[in-house]
Amino acid sequence: MTADAEEASVTKVTDRHGLEVLPLNQCLSLLRSRPLGRLAYQAAGTPVVVPVNHLVDGSTVVLRTVAGGKLDVGLAGKPVAFQLDDHDPARGTGWSVLVQGRAEIVDDPELLARYDGQLDSWAISDSTEVSWLRIVPDEVSGRRLRRAS
Structure with missing residues (x-):
């Protein structure tokens, strides 16, 4: 059986809107496929979304930031989200x-x-002291998007 035939024979799981739900291994592969995503967090009661480059280590998303900056000091232990799409x-x-x-x-x-x-990192020079931040996931989810017919 060819890879295409094998993929076609797999039953795809869809959500309540009919979007294909991606399995964890495919989500992690897609996270590795693009260098830039969006980090979402709350600061002073306000939602914030910033573009960040990242790497994936196992199932964690790893970011590099300025040491002592708002991302490493302010986010440690806090709930965050990271989103990537194409x-x-x-x-x-x-x-x-x-x-x-x-x-x-x-x-x-x-x-x-x-x-x-x-x-x-785009905004960090080689002489800047950096911190590494990682997102330990509670949930990783993905969807394949298709234009409605």
């Missing part, structure tokens, strides 16, 4: 992956050594 307007298709969990500062020397050099 679409093809010509074909009317796309996907979206959402990671919901808690932010935690990475201070394990082994993890820090592993992450070092893996992520280039």
Whole structure:
């Protein structure tokens, strides 16, 4: 059986709106496929969404930020969400992956050594002291999007 035939024979799970629900392994693969996503959190009672580049380590999303900045100090232990998507307007298709969990500062020397050099941040110079933040997921969900017929 070819890979295409095998994929076609798999029953796809859909949500109540008819969107295809993506399995965890596909969500994680899609998270690895694009460098830039959106971090959502609450600051002073107001929702905030900022673009961030990231890497994926297992099922955690890892971000690099300025040490002592609002992201690492203000978000440690707090609920956050990370969202990534892509679409093809010509074909009317796309996907979206959402990671919901808690932010935690990475201070394990082994993890820090592993992450070092893996992520280039746009707004952080090489001389800036950085912190690593990771989102430990409570839930990872994804949907395949298709234009309604």
